[in-house]
Amino acid sequence: xxxxxxxxxxxxxxxxxxxxxxxxxxxxxxxxxxxxxxxxxxxxxxxxxxxxxxxxxxxxxxxxxxxxxxxxxxxxxxxxxxxxxxxxxxxxxxxxxxxxxxxxxxxxxxxxxxxxxxxxxxxxxxxxxxxxxxxxxxxxxxxxxxxxxxxxxxxxxxxxxxxxxxxxxxxxxxxxxxxxxxxxxxxxxxxxxxxxxxxxxxxxxxxxxxxxxxxxxxxxxxxxxxxxxxxxxxxxxxxxxxxxxxxxxxxxxxxxxxxxxxxxxxxxxxxxxxxxxxxxxxxxxxxxxxxxxxxxxxxxxxxxxxxxxxxxxxxxxxxxxxxxxxxxxxxxxxxxxxxxxxxxxxxxxxxxxxxxxxxxxxxxxxxxxxxxxxxxxxxxxxxxxxxxxxxxxxxxxxxxxxxxxxxxxxxxxxxxxxxxxxxxxxxxxxxxxxxxxxxxxxxxxxxxxxxxxxxxxxxxxxxxxxxxxxxxxxxxxxxxxxxxxxxxxxxxxxxxxxxxxxxxxxxx
Amino acid sequence: xxxxxxxxxxxxxxxxxxxxxxxxxxxxxxxxxxxxxxxxxxxxxxxxxxxxxxxxxxxxxxxxxxxxxxxxxxxxxxxxxxxxxxxxxxxxxxxxxxxxxxxxxxxxxxxxxxxxxxxxxxxxxxxxxxxxxxxxxxxxxxxxxxxxxxxxxxxxxxxxxxxxxxxxxxxxxxxxxxxxxxxxxxxxxxxxxxxxxxxxxxxxxxxxxxxxxxxxxxxxxxxxxxxxxxxxxxxxxxxxxxxxxxxxxxxxxxxxxxxxxxxxxxxxxxxxxxxxxxxxxxxxxxxxxx
Numbered sequence: 126x127x128x129x130x131x132x133x134x135x136x137x138x139x140x141x142x143x144x145x146x147x148x149x150x151x152x153x154x155x156x157x158x159x160x161x162x163x164x165x166x167x168x169x170x171x172x173x174x175x176x177x178x179x180x181x182x183x184x185x186x187x188x189x190x191x192x193x194x195x196x197x198x199x200x201x202x203x204x205x206x207x208x209x210x211x212x213x214x215x216x217x218x219x220x221x222x223x224x225x226x227x228x229x230x231x232x233x234x235x236x237x238x239x240x241x242x243x244x245x246x247x248x249x250x251x252x253x254x255x256x257x258x259x260x261x262x263x264x265x266x267x268x269x270x271x272x273x274x275x276x277x278x279x280x281x282x283x284x285x286x287x288x289x290x291x292x293x294x295x296x297x298x299x300x301x302x303x304x305x306x307x308x309x310x311x312x313x314x315x316x317x318x319x320x321x322x323x324x325x326x327x328x329x330x331x332x333x334x335x336x337x338x339x340x341x342x343x344x345x346x347x348x349x350x351x352x353x354x355x356x357x358x359x360x361x362x363x364x365x366x367x368x369x370x371x372x373x374x375x376x377x378x379x380x381x382x383x384x385x386x387x388x389x390x391x392x393x394x395x396x397x398x399x400x401x402x403x404x405x406x407x408x409x410x411x412x413x414x415x416x417x418x419x420x421x422x423x424x425x426x427x428x429x430x431x432x433x434x435x436x437x438x439x440x441x442x443x444x445x446x447x448x449x450x451x452x453x454x455x456x457x458x459x460x461x462x463x464x465x466x467x468x469x470x471x472x473x474x475x476x477x478x479x480x481x482x483x484x485x486x487x488x489x490x491x492x493x494x495x496x497x498x499x500x501x502x503x504x505x506x507x508x509x510x511x512x513x514x515x516x517x518x519x520x521x522x523x524x525x526x527x528x529x530x531x532x533x534x535x536x537x538x539x540x541x542x543x544x545x546x547x548x549x550x551x552x553x554x555x556x557x558x559x560x561x562x563x564x565x566x567x568x569x570x571x572x573x574x575x576x577x578x579x580x581x582x583x584x585x586x587x588x589x590x591x592x593x594x595x596x597x598x599x600x601x602x603x604x605x606x607x608x609x610x611x612x613x614x615x616x617x618x619x620x621x622x623x624x625x626x627x628x629x630x631x632x633x
Numbered sequence: 634x635x636x637x638x639x640x641x642x643x644x645x646x647x648x649x650x651x652x653x654x655x656x657x658x659x660x661x662x663x664x665x666x667x668x669x670x671x672x673x674x675x676x677x678x679x680x681x682x683x684x685x686x687x688x689x690x691x692x693x694x695x696x697x698x699x700x701x702x703x704x705x706x707x708x709x710x711x712x713x714x715x716x717x718x719x720x721x722x723x724x725x726x727x728x729x730x731x732x733x734x735x736x737x738x739x740x741x742x743x744x745x746x747x748x749x750x751x752x753x754x755x756x757x758x759x760x761x762x763x764x765x766x767x768x769x770x771x772x773x774x775x776x777x778x779x780x781x782x783x784x785x786x787x788x789x790x791x792x793x794x795x796x797x798x799x800x801x802x803x804x805x806x807x808x809x810x811x812x813x814x815x816x817x818x819x820x821x822x823x824x825x826x827x828x829x830x831x832x833x834x835x836x837x838x839x840x841x842x843x844x845x846x847x848x849x850x851x852x853x854x855x856x857x858x859x860x861x862x863x864x865x866x867x868x869x870x871x872x873x874x875x876x877x878x879x880x881x882x883x884x885x886x887x888x889x890x891x892x893x894x895x896x897x898x899x900x901x902x903x904x905x906x907x908x909x910x911x912x913x914x915x916x917x918x919x920x921x922x923x
């Protein structure tokens with residue numbers, strides 16, 4: 126990207142063959158990708174599954190990539206006027222077709238409904254996406270015409286994003302409590318589906334916060350975090366099923382078991398860093414899953430464990446009727462039975478557990494062990510020269526991170542009532558890690574947003590599920606390009622002289 | 634001269650290095666080196682490139698296990714054999730702090746945090762190994778306040794008070810060097826080992842560094858051991874110089890003695906060439922001037 130302003134950039138003549146070659150190359154790459162990813166679809170038919178082709182969509186994708194690349198080239202060469210006009214036409218056509226077909230469907234006007242044949246893809250949501258992109262380019266071109274702005278250099282963009290991160294963190298001070306209030310109020314306003322999704326998202330927020338201790342603070346790249354989640358879930362399930370202990374007694378046990386597993390994993394990997402550590406933890410995660418799968422007599426193998434006791438309100442079950450001599454939650458409080466109550470209780474339970482994780486992390490960051498974790502992330506050799514025991518410091522990070530996964534795991538088990546090794550595959554670890562990385566390593570608010578984006582949105586847009594991994598990968602690539610440290614990666618010092626507790630003493 | 638000042642007081646042996654030998658496979662990096670360093674004195678180890686200075690340092694500070702030899706530290710609490718201690722205990726129990734030739738700060742943490750992390754072990758105990766700290770134990774708050782006071786004392790000494798909340802990585806090169814010394818001092822050592830503290834400093838900063846080191850010797854009353862190439866620094870502030878060449882000790886004595894020692898002149902001073910600075914140092918130097 127050039128650093129000269131658009132106004133003093135001479136408008137170079139465009140060589141049509143070069144432009145066509147570049148655009149053709151892009152279209153070719155898209156063709157290669159799309160033919161496999163989009164071109165074939167497996168569909169359920171009565172005799173099993175069959176392949177269905179969608180070559181129309183492939184062709185549309187290739188054409189759009191070809192034209193889109195030309196637009197990008199034009200924009201790069203400063204031909205803002207052409208881009209603006211082209212994008213305006215494209216957006217207008219798309220908008221007419223989209224609105225027309227939507228209204229037509231809604232008001233049952235066949236003439237208008239037929240507009241949908243104008244759309245490039247069968248799925249209207251993709252057309253909406255193209256409309257948005259077209260409008261964005263039109264806006265950029267218009268701005269380019271207006272201000273003759275030059276593209277930002279990488280440093281400027283970095284500085285700008287870092288300022289945004291700092292601002293977000295300041296905003297976080299009141300945004301955090303606001304989000305919390307919203308989260309507390311949610312069950313009173315939302316329906317069951319939303320509460321279910323919120324419970325799921327909060328579980329991942331908690332897992333993200335737990336992994337943040339290991340990855341964000343201590344800088345130990347852990348790809349097998351789901352193993353501790355599994356240990357927690359199975360600890361609770363087995364203790365509850367075989368020993369008949371209640372959820373509240375099992376919870377600390379499950380945390381302890383997971384923490385022990387974390388420390389046990391920590392020992393052999395003490396000397397490893399970065400990629401090597403990631404590979405070993407990945408292997409450990411698979412090991413745990415395979416043990417659960419094969420230890421048939423103890424864990425139920427692939428059949429899993431079912432009939433896991435549901436949580437009770439400190440001994441009062443959420444059931445319509447209680448065994449003789451016992452009370453239910455409803456009879457105790459003199460309420461009518463409502464099946465919703467348990468859902469709401471589960472939601473508040475995970476919310477409380479997640480908040481405990483968050484408060485713990487915020488607090489421990491200001492304690493010597495938290496600072497030691499961060500220092501270890503920065504430079505292990507310097508830590509050693511300052512008399513810090515790197516072994517113990519790493520092991521505590523692994524152990525505490527794993528403990529929170531264990532808590533989340535026992536919650537998962539009690540919520541589902543059924544667990545099997547299938548719930549603890551590598552993809553779960555990858556999603557949790559993606560939440561941490563996307564949110565910004567070490568950023569607590571970032572984890573919440575990333576969990577909402579990565580977990581909540583796919584739940585709401587179930588009909589787009591086949592594009593989920595595509596969007597996931599795309600988002601990751603964009604983050605790598607623009608913000609390798611994560612969205613909200615601004616780090617505030619844990620202790621300050623300038624403004625804070627030690628301020629007045631320092632201004633002498 | 635500062636050397637005269639120091640001899641006015643009786644100093645005792647702080648560190649005794651006996652027959653230190655370090656082999657890396659077939660390479661004999663340090664060959665039967667023995668010397669002593671006194672308390673409240675600045676002992677300099679000099680020698681041409683590849684003489685084994687940094688290897689001696691790494692043995693002393695627990696980064697290497699010596700092949701042969703004894704490293705005896707006469708700690709106020711009793712003698713300690715350094716070669717038998719785990720890396721981190723050299724600082725924690727023996728009280729030896731060090732700086733690095735290529736600065737090793739915690740670049741994404743603030744200057745103040747760097748100095749607080751250096752007091753890790755003391756704060757760890759005060760926070761009841763985290764458990765008391767988590768529940769808001771008052772003793773920990775007090776300990777943290779003391780830690781900040783100590784950090785401020787050293788921030789003042791190294792002229793970084795104004796930049797206490799900066800990221801350590803964003804400081805200019807000279808300031809990073811000073812911060813590393815302050816961080817080492819925050820561990821409250823009995824012996825401070827400095828690996829080329831003047832490398833890449835301009836003459837003004839170099840003079841400030843001399844002042845700082847002399848202050849540490851006279852006010853903190855600890856021993857200093859330094860590796861240095863800058864002869865101006867070495868001759869001006871050292872009380873005692875050990876000269877290494879090709880892993881062997883070739884001279885040992887006061888600056889005057891060493892300066893006039895034929896072996897040293899032959900091996901080192903006589904052959905001194907204009908040294909090529911590493912490119913990043915050069916760049917930093919230019920940055921400083923600008």
